[in-house]
Amino acid sequence: MNEIRIFSPATVANVSCGFDVLGFCLDTIGDEMVVRKTKEKGVSISKIIGSDLPYDIQKNVAGVSALALYDDAKPNFGFDIEIYKHIKPGSGIGSSAASASGSVFAINELLGRPYSKTQLTHFAMKGEAIASGSEHADNIAPTIFGGFTLIKNTSPIKVLQLPTPDELYAIIIHPQIEIKTSLARAILPNSIPLKDAITQWSNLGSLVHALHTNDYDLLGNSLEDVIIEPHRSELIPHFQMVKKEVLNNGALGCGISGSGPSIFSLCKGVKNAKQVKNAINNSYLKTEVSFEIHLSKINTEGIKIL
Amino acid sequence: MNEIRIFSPATVANVSCGFDVLGFCLDTIGDEMVVRKTKEKGVSISKIIGSDLPYDIQKNVAGVSALALYDDAKPNFGFDIEIYKHIKPGSGIGSSAASASGSVFAINELLGRPYSKTQLTHFAMKGEAIASGSEHADNIAPTIFGGFTLIKNTSPIKVLQLPTPDELYAIIIHPQIEIKTSLARAILPNSIPLKDAITQWSNLGSLVHALHTNDYDLLGNSLEDVIIEPHRSELIPHFQMVKKEVLNNGALGCGISGSGPSIFSLCKGVKNAKQVKNAINNSYLKTEVSFEIHLSKINTEGIKIL
Numbered sequence: 249m250n251e252i253r254i255f256s257p258a259t260v261a262n263v264s265c266g267f268d269v270l271g272f273c274l275d276t277i278g279d280e281m282v283v284r285k286t287k288e289k290g291v292s293i294s295k296i297i298g299s300d301l302p303y304d305i306q307k308n309v310a311g312v313s314a315l316a317l318y319d320d321a322k323p324n325f326g327f328d329i330e331i332y333k334h335i336k337p338g339s340g341i342g343s344s345a346a347s348a349s350g351s352v353f354a355i356n357e358l359l360g361r362p363y364s365k366t367q368l369t370h371f372a373m374k375g376e377a378i379a380s381g382s383e384h385a386d387n388i389a390p391t392i393f394g395g396f397t398l399i400k401n402t403s404p405i406k407v408l409q410l411p412t413p414d415e416l417y418a419i420i421i422h423p424q425i426e427i428k429t430s431l432a433r434a435i436l437p438n439s440i441p442l443k444d445a446i447t448q449w450s451n452l453g454s455l456v457h458a459l460h461t462n463d464y465d466l467l468g469n470s471l472e473d474v475i476i477e478p479h480r481s482e483l484i485p486h487f488q489m490v491k492k493e494v495l496n497n498g499a500l501g502c503g504i505s506g507s508g509p510s511i512f513s514l515c516k517g518v519k520n521a522k523q524v525k526n527a528i529n530n531s532y533l534k535t536e537v538s539f540e541i542h543l544s545k546i547n548t549e550g551i552k553i554l
Numbered sequence: 555m556n557e558i559r560i561f562s563p564a565t566v567a568n569v570s571c572g573f574d575v576l577g578f579c580l581d582t583i584g585d586e587m588v589v590r591k592t593k594e595k596g597v598s599i600s601k602i603i604g605s606d607l608p609y610d611i612q613k614n615v616a617g618v619s620a621l622a623l624y625d626d627a628k629p630n631f632g633f634d635i636e637i638y639k640h641i642k643p644g645s646g647i648g649s650s651a652a653s654a655s656g657s658v659f660a661i662n663e664l665l666g667r668p669y670s671k672t673q674l675t676h677f678a679m680k681g682e683a684i685a686s687g688s689e690h691a692d693n694i695a696p697t698i699f700g701g702f703t704l705i706k707n708t709s710p711i712k713v714l715q716l717p718t719p720d721e722l723y724a725i726i727i728h729p730q731i732e733i734k735t736s737l738a739r740a741i742l743p744n745s746i747p748l749k750d751a752i753t754q755w756s757n758l759g760s761l762v763h764a765l766h767t768n769d770y771d772l773l774g775n776s777l778e779d780v781i782i783e784p785h786r787s788e789l790i791p792h793f794q795m796v797k798k799e800v801l802n803n804g805a806l807g808c809g810i811s812g813s814g815p816s817i818f819s820l821c822k823g824v825k826n827a828k829q830v831k832n833a834i835n836n837s838y839l840k841t842e843v844s845f846e847i848h849l850s851k852i853n854t855e856g857i858k859i860l
Contacts, residue, residue, distance in 0.1 A: 267755075268752045398756070398763065400756060408759075408763050410763060440746060441746075442743065442745065445746055445754065449573075449750065449751075449754055451706075452758060452759045453572065453761075454706045454714060455759075456762040456763050457714050470706070470709075475748070544754075
């Protein structure tokens with residue numbers, strides 16, 4: 249195999265109660281990438297469609313992650329990458345993670361899969377670091393592993409794959425404003441009340457239990473964020489309106505996707521998911537902010553070969 | 555049935571990463587209680603062996619919890635309670651919870667089980683409150699439900715029953731000093747660093763996943779407490795020595811039981827548990843502090859009828 253075309257999905261990190269450690273993978277939103285072997289050694293990017301991203305591989309997250317793998321594998325040939333960007337940078341649904349993960353996944357396939365998913369996560373985090381300033385894996389892990397993932401440790405990276413209930417659907421609304429991850433981080437307090445932390449870890453433990461037991465009600469009741477959301481929701485136009493609309497229409501829960509501005513909702517069954525999507529759509533049309541809205545099953549595979 | 559004799563077990567709350575929400579139930583340490591119907595209405599305590607606790611039902615945790623249930627059930631007869639106390643008050647292994655839970659469990663049996671385990675937990679928390687100053691359920695829940703329990707909410711109470719891996723054993727060392735729960739609470743900070751909270755909830759989520767997947771290594775790696783243990787371990791003589799000895803002998807993990815001074819260790823298999831127990835015993839014999847030491851399988855039933 250000399251060439252591969254892949255779909256690298258968008259992801260939702262944090263998921264209300266799992267700040268910095270929890271994430272899940274989407275199915276209908278993602279980038280495409282084509283990677284092919286080249287006679288010349290090294291890594292190059294020859295095409296970027298859909299976004300104004302740098303071609304310099306030292307400055308492009310897909311390039312940096314690819315190079316981290318390449319320098320470890322030391323093959324006697326090279327790779328060229330084409331990126332067809334559909335996830336908008338700064339949207340809060342793992343745009344940089346999709347790029348960083350996609351290139352290493354594709355190169356690993358072309359090399360005959362010498363690396364594990366955990367090793368690919370390690371390489372992809374090198375790319376993610378230039379986008380966000382630190383190596384983190386809460387978007388990378390669900391892109392590579394699929395489904396729901398929990399980061400146990402970051403150094404060395406250890407990813408836990410959580411089960412995904414069959415009937416779970418996500419709705420993503422992306423208000424067309426950009427929130428820099430650095431600002432979304434700066435707005436957070438360094439210290440938090442112990443009693444809030446207890447609520448948060450009770451919710452995260454309950455969410456993990458809910459995923460293992462297919463308990464949709466418990467899953468919904470665990471989607472509560474008493475620490476991050478009160479701060480970051482201020483940056484997102486009409487967040488409270490969306491949340492109220494979503495819950496009034498019977499969704500399991502609703503929260504900020506990653507560092508925002510995208511808002512995710514989780515629903516049981518596609519019928520309710522469509523109802524919730526329509527409700528959000530109709531409410532948000534009345535505001536002054538333009539937006540995109542997506543409905544997706546949870547993607548349990550992660551990156552797919554096309 | 556006019557009379558019932560029960561075993562009401564000791565429990566380990568917090569379990570390193572689950573402060574205020576996680577607990578598990580022990581099998582070889584516990585109180586016995588005899589409860590019998592009386593013609594006269596009301597609740598009385600006629601015998602307390604093994605500890606100097608009040609007979610006044612308004613001041614005795616078993617009395618207060620029994621009265622809470624009794625006032626709700628309104629039977630046209632009464633109950634008398636005998637308490638054979640084997641768990642030392644202030645030991646950190648749920649002495650008051652065993653008393654508070656035992657009386658309501660026994661009365662519920664004598665009434666023909668009108669109440670669910672969740673309702674019994676609610677009544678028992680009324681008794682626990684007079685011992686610790688607030689209604690909490692992290693010891694009550696494992697006493698009543700057995701195995702590992704996670705408190706999702708306290709008001710109204712919602713208890714999650716987590717799976718218990720078959721080969722899990724606990725060792726409890728109880729240094730014979732008393733730490734008041736109120737002091738153990740006062741020593742804790744009101745605010746904690748966000749980064750420590752993230753580590754803690756990652757560990758709790760991982761522990762829940764480990765219990766569901768029988769992953770003993772992950773269970774051990776999740777038994778880390780970066781928030782409470784650094785403060786409370788200072789109150790427990792030779793805590794660091796015990797922990798080092800325990801981990802050197804291959805235990806999965808080790809931490810403070812409840813608010814201390816008892817220290818719990820968890821092991822895979824009875825053989826390793828015996829080795830760890832011997833190691834702790836031999837080290838602690840060299841200190842100036844007298845102690846008791848117990849080895850127990852995890853009790854997945856909770857309170858038992860004898």
